[in-house]
Amino acid sequence: MNILVCISNVPDTTSKISFTNDKTTFNTTGIQYIVNPYDEIALSKAIGLAEGGQGTVTVINVGESSTEPTIRKALATGADEAVRINAAPRDAWFVAHQIAAYAKDKNFDLILTGRESIDYNGSQVAAFVGELLGIPSVATAKKIDIANHTATVEREIEGGKEVLSIPLPLIAGTAEGVAEPRIPNMRGIMTARTKPLAVIDAIDVPVLANVVKYEIPEPRGAVTLVEASEVEKLVDLLHNKARVI
Amino acid sequence: MSVLVYAENTDGKFKKSVHEVISYAKAVADDLNTSLTAISIGDVASDELNTLGNYGASKVLDVSSEQLKKFINQAYASVIAAAANELDASLVVISNSFSGKGLAPRIAAKLEAGLAAGAVELPNVDGDKLTVKKTAFSGKAFAIVELSSAKKVIALNPNAFEVRETGGSAQVEAFNPEISGNDLATVIQDIVRATDKVTLPDAEIVVSAGRGLKGPENWHIVEELAEVLGAAMACSKPVSDAGWRPHSEHVGQTGIAVSPNLYIAIGISGAIQHLAGVSSSKTIVVINKDPEAPFFKVADYGIVGDAFEVVPKLTAAIKAYKGN
Numbered sequence: 001m002n003i004l005v006c007i008s009n010v011p012d013t014t015s016k017i018s019f020t021n022d023k024t025t026f027n028t029t030g031i032q033y034i035v036n037p038y039d040e041i042a043l044s045k046a047i048g049l050a051e052g053g054q055g056t057v058t059v060i061n062v063g064e065s066s067t068e069p070t071i072r073k074a075l076a077t078g079a080d081e082a083v084r085i086n087a088a089p090r091d092a093w094f095v096a097h098q099i100a101a102y103a104k105d106k107n108f109d110l111i112l113t114g115r116e117s118i119d120y121n122g123s124q125v126a127a128f129v130g131e132l133l134g135i136p137s138v139a140t141a142k143k144i145d146i147a148n149h150t151a152t153v154e155r156e157i158e159g160g161k162e163v164l165s166i167p168l169p170l171i172a173g174t175a176e177g178v179a180e181p182r183i184p185n186m187r188g189i190m191t192a193r194t195k196p197l198a199v200i201d202a203i204d205v206p207v208l209a210n211v212v213k214y215e216i217p218e219p220r221g222a223v224t225l226v227e228a229s230e231v232e233k234l235v236d237l238l239h240n241k242a243r244v245i
Numbered sequence: 246m247s248v249l250v251y252a253e254n255t256d257g258k259f260k261k262s263v264h265e266v267i268s269y270a271k272a273v274a275d276d277l278n279t280s281l282t283a284i285s286i287g288d289v290a291s292d293e294l295n296t297l298g299n300y301g302a303s304k305v306l307d308v309s310s311e312q313l314k315k316f317i318n319q320a321y322a323s324v325i326a327a328a329a330n331e332l333d334a335s336l337v338v339i340s341n342s343f344s345g346k347g348l349a350p351r352i353a354a355k356l357e358a359g360l361a362a363g364a365v366e367l368p369n370v371d372g373d374k375l376t377v378k379k380t381a382f383s384g385k386a387f388a389i390v391e392l393s394s395a396k397k398v399i400a401l402n403p404n405a406f407e408v409r410e411t412g413g414s415a416q417v418e419a420f421n422p423e424i425s426g427n428d429l430a431t432v433i434q435d436i437v438r439a440t441d442k443v444t445l446p447d448a449e450i451v452v453s454a455g456r457g458l459k460g461p462e463n464w465h466i467v468e469e470l471a472e473v474l475g476a477a478m479a480c481s482k483p484v485s486d487a488g489w490r491p492h493s494e495h496v497g498q499t500g501i502a503v504s505p506n507l508y509i510a511i512g513i514s515g516a517i518q519h520l521a522g523v524s525s526s527k528t529i530v531v532i533n534k535d536p537e538a539p540f541f542k543v544a545d546y547g548i549v550g551d552a553f554e555v556v557p558k559l560t561a562a563i564k565a566y567k568g569n
């Protein structure tokens with residue numbers, strides 16, 4: 001089984017977010033980059049499925065050369081080969097076109113993404129790619145089993161789950177529960193350096209949605225503390241002042 | 246030209262998040278001087294379809310064919326895009342629910358429409374352009390997105406827009422576009438849904454607890470508080486990682502993002518990753534025994550105290566107040 005895993009290079013979760021150039025540009029000063037946490041789940045699932053000669057795992061990233069440490073980390077975790085589409089990932093529409101253009105004639109049985117990227121978090125790439133390739137997509141998968149070229153997928157829904165049966169090829173966005181995240185071991189780190197990493201030019205994609213500016217949420221006022229012995233006072237504040245109960 | 250809104254049903258009923266998205270779409274339609282049509286797919290009784298008029302839909306397209314009784318992402322996207330084309334809709338609005346996340350990009354791709362997913366406010370209308378504010382960086386920021394394509398799609402976050410009742414009524418019409426076999430590859434084997442519980446993403450009140458609770462056996466105090474408030478339950482990441490609570494309750498940067506009217510955090514320290522997913526809550530209450538817990542810095546109300554004493558007392562006080 002040939003699996004493609006889409007890897008996004010995102011700011012570490014501890015990052016404080018700020019912007020420069022009149023709030024138009026993300027301020028990368030002091031930011032550490034990581035593999036998007038949901039993509040680690042996707043990658044770990046793919047490696048598990050391919051283990052023991054059952055298939056190959058290719059990772060793809062749309063990014064400039066600065067993302068290569070993140071791609072190498074994916075190779076160290078256990079992917080067989082990597083592809084970098086050489087372009088700044090403008091938005092999900094752009095990224096999805098690059099991934100679809102690459103995957104179009106490669107006959108991947110399964111394409112995995114994270115359920116969302118923690119930077120632009122549109123939860124969009126999987127469904128865009130699915131549409132561009134004309135294959136089924138699942139936005140938020142919490143369990144994936146494969147047998148007889150068919151996937152049994154548990155999809156997250158409000159307050160529960162749906163169990164779906166979908167013939168491959170399929171693209172799915174993975175959430176927690178799909179696989180335990182794997183971390184690179186020493187051997188993985190050593191072999192990652194010699195695994196193939198192809199760099200491919202990006203295709204042109206028309207801009208349909210354009211971020212013109214960013215904003216930071218307004219800070220809250222100071223906290224009003226209530227004594228532990230006076231919970232009634234909190235109830236009163238929530239009812240009469242905040243008007244939320 | 247018109248606006249089309251997708252009304253997602255849950256077991257044949259429209260939930261509050263649907264009323265929100267229709268109210269939102271109606272407000273945009275008014276700004277664009279056009280009318281609002283809703284589309285419903287699946288098994289919904291005509292009485293229920295009629296209620297959509299009360300939130301601003303003047304027409305409801307009812308797609309009730311046998312093949313589409315249950316949600317099939319690909320087919321539903323095709324049907325909604327077909328309706329948008331038939332109405333020559335310039336804008337499709339949809340709720341950013343779990344199903345909506347799977348639909349919106351596919352609809353946008355079919356219509357070659359710019360997509361703003363995770364919208365939190367009404368768009369600014371400037372000629373043919375719409376400028377929309379949406380969440381980014383897991384709630385740590387907002388992005389202002391300009392949609393300049395001829396057709397546009399907006400996916401509205403739950404709890405971001407207030408329901409507005411118009412008292413209007415809607416005319417229901419059957420709509421039965423052709424569906425290709427390729428769109429029907431997915432088979433729904435089972436749907437498991439707790440129908441008696443408030444669901445987390447669209448709950449108005451969320452009661453959330455962290456490692457301060459010490460173990461799953463103590464969760465009854467959280468459940469009891471949630472119950473008197475009619476709230477959904479949530480937890481911090483270590484709690485679901487440890488298997489004390491299901492992953493579907495994990496909120497934060499790498500969990501579900503919520504923005505209820507009231508978020509009560511019990512025994513949660515307030516790590517940056519946790520705050521990212523909850524800080525857009527309208528009112529935040531923190532109960533923590535450590536006065537230095539970072540969560541107090543972003544809270545509206547706080548109690549410094551032991552959860553095992555404070556929470557049962559708070560539950561009792563709310564019960565007493567509700568009894569009056």
Ligand SMILES: Cc1cc2nc3c(=O)[nH]c(=O)nc-3n(C[C@H](O)[C@H](O)[C@H](O)COP(=O)(O)OP(=O)(O)OC[C@H]3O[C@@H](n4cnc5c(N)ncnc54)[C@H](O)[C@@H]3O)c2cc1C
Binds near residue numbers: 484498514515538
């Ligand atoms: C990549 C990554 C992603 C992450 N994503 C998320 C995320 O999405 N969501 C998330 O929540 N976390 C996330 N985290 C984890 C985050 O960094 C924190 O570790 C986590 O939020 C802490 O959980 P907690 O507050 O429950 O536990 P702790 O930090 O251990 O805090 C427990 C709190 O309980 C209080 N307490 C103890 N006993 C009592 C008592 N009897 N009564 C009252 N208070 C008491 C303590 O004072 C303390 O403040 C992520 C971490 C990483 C590295």
Ligand SMILES: Nc1ncnc2c1ncn2[C@@H]1O[C@H](COP(=O)(O)O)[C@@H](O)[C@H]1O
Binds near residue numbers: 008116
């Ligand atoms: N630049 C990128 N390169 C490769 N994959 C990406 C990129 N951006 C996003 N993805 C994938 O798409 C998923 C969803 O991203 P998003 O639609 O931005 O929320 C991520 O979890 C990744 O798997």
